[in-house]
Amino acid sequence: MFITDILIDAFFAAVAGIGFGAISDPPLKAFPYIALLAAAGHACRFCLMSYGIDIATASMFGGLIIGFGSLWLGKRVHCPMTVLYIPALLPMIPGKFAYRIVFSLIMFLQNMDNPTERTRYFEMFFSNSIVTLTVIFLLAASATLPIFIFQKRAFSLTRHNNKQLSA
Amino acid sequence: MxxxxxxxxxxxxxxxxxxxxxxxxxxxxxxxxxxxxxxxxxxxxxxxxxxxxxxxxxxxxxxxxxxxxxxxxxxxxxxxxxxxxxxxxxxxxxxxxxxxxxxxxxxxxxxxNAPSIDSLFVLILVGFANASFCKLFGGDWFSMTIVFSATITGMFLKQQMQRKHFNHYIIFIVCAFIASLCASTAYLFDTTSEIALATSVLYLVPGVPLINGVIDIVEGYTLTGFARLVNALMLVLCIAIGLSLTLVLVKDNLIIN
Incomplete structure (x- = not known):
């Protein structure tokens, strides 16, 4: 059953990656690779989280997979890494936590007269903010890491004639 | 040369x-x-x-x-x-x-000057994407259909307003409000309504400037990175305003977890 869960997770992450990517007008040839990367990254996070690893660390590993994957696949479609990995990262943005930030802010303001409730929503606001910001930062930073390690390759992904380079 | x-x-x-x-x-x-x-x-x-x-x-x-x-x-x-x-x-x-x-x-x-992707195609893809997002957060099939229709409504509105060159803060507030209002119908039914409401506005999140901002900061272009992040956060704030209008309207039904 666990494998089915992973596959379902990967499938929906792929659909989400394609859809959110489509808003930003990616090249059509990049769509299959965006889907693949989104699925791999999200499934990786899903696996790690079901083994009890926290969402920030799991997102970091997901981001690393997407980053290295985009370096590897970018050469095939002559796309810069960011064109592949930004849409692939979008399904990993922790929307539920972001929603709870807004929710707890409203409830905090609505419960100003009630100290217990107020403190509870105050705590909820900060814990959700911390998770959201950390996850987004780690996602982007870890996916960018391969650029620093393999600079030469990362900078010439869109170059078409590498023959001239070797000649 | x-x-x-x-x-x-x-x-x-x-x-x-x-x-x-x-x-x-x-x-x-x-x-x-x-x-x-x-x-x-x-x-x-x-x-x-x-x-x-x-x-x-x-x-x-x-x-x-x-x-x-x-x-x-x-x-x-x-x-x-x-x-x-x-x-x-x-x-x-x-x-x-x-x-x-x-x-x-x-x-x-x-x-x-090359034409971009057809907007109707984008609209449908975004609908499916947000519905799958709902599934990823643990929503059931019924919530997914609600999120799908809410997203289509909101995204259609966004495209039309962008075509008429409205101020983009206004666009984000209105679209977040309408989409979350559509999704709040989930409270009428026995379904994962909190997740439906939470995911309904996520198609608006400016993910590209957010991630670009972090990339810029990591690569040492702190000034442009921060500028991008601030711009993105302003839009997130607008989404929050739109969403809170809905939350205030339906707040008696909200389930606190």
Whole structure:
């Protein structure tokens, strides 16, 4: 059953990656690779989280997979890494936590007269903010890491004639 | 390699190229690198300062002391990865194939004026994407259909308002409000309504500037990185305002977990 869960997770992450990517007008040839990367990254996070690893660390590993994957696949479609990995990262943005930030802010303001409730929503606001910001930062930073390690390759992904380079 | 193009005309091309790239959501280091690469191809040395709204660049001829400076405004363009990929490839093309400036302009205009993806197609894809997002957060099939229809409504509204050139803060507030209001119908039924409400506005999240901002900061372009993050956070704030209007309307039904 666990494998089915992973596959379902990967499938929906792929659909989400394609859809959110489509808003930003990616090249059509990049769509299959965006889907693949989104699925791999999200499934990786899903696996790690079901083994009890926290969402920030799991997102970091997901981001690393997407980053290295985009370096590897970018050469095939002559796309810069960011064109592949930004849409692939979008399904990993922790929307539920972001929603709870807004929710707890409203409830905090609505419960100003009630100290217990107020403190509870105050705590909820900060814990959700911390998770959201950390996850987004780690996602982007870890996916960018391969650029620093393999600079030469990362900078010439869109170059078409590498023959001239070797000649 | 250098042809008889004047320093001024080269500067004009590079300025236009760099401004378009910054405008359509390319992270700063790539813009600077690509611009320098084009400058290299024309045997000039390019130095660039990038700000949020303007680019200042100075070209210096390699074997003389001629210098030309150019300041250009960054246009507010919709984000386009297609332009990102194609324009990056164009810089290598110029560098590798010794293109003349006239050819470079021709290719540039062809890329910039190419039609983008059909908006109806985008609308449907975004609907499915947000519905799958709902599933990823643990929503059931019924919530997914609600989120799908809410997203289609909101996204359609966004496209129409963008076509009429409304202020984008207004667009985000209105679209977040309408989409979450549609999704709040989930409270009428026995379903995962909190997740439906939470995911209904997520298609608006400006993920590209958020991630670009972090990339810029990590790569040392702190100024543009922060500017992008602040812009993105303003939009997130607008989404929060739209969503809170709905939350205040339906707050008696909210389930606290």
């Amino acid at each position: 250098r042809r008889d193009e004047s320093l001024q005309s080269i500067a004009k091309f590079i300025a236009e190229y760099a401004a378009h790239m910054m405008g359509c959501g390319v992270h700063t280091s790539r813009v600077v690198r690509s611009a320098k690469r084009i400058g290299d191809a024309y045997e000039t040395d390019v130095n660039i300062s990038v700000f949020q709204r303007n680019i200042i660049l100075t070209l210096k001829e390699n074997n003389s002391d001629k210098i030309h400076s150019e300041v250009v405004d960054i246009p507010a363009l919709p984000i386009s990865f297609e332009h990102n990929a194609e324009l990056s490839a164009l810089s290598w093309n110029i560098y590798d194939n010794n293109l003349s400036l006239a050819d470079a302009w021709k290719l540039y205009n062809k890329i910039v």
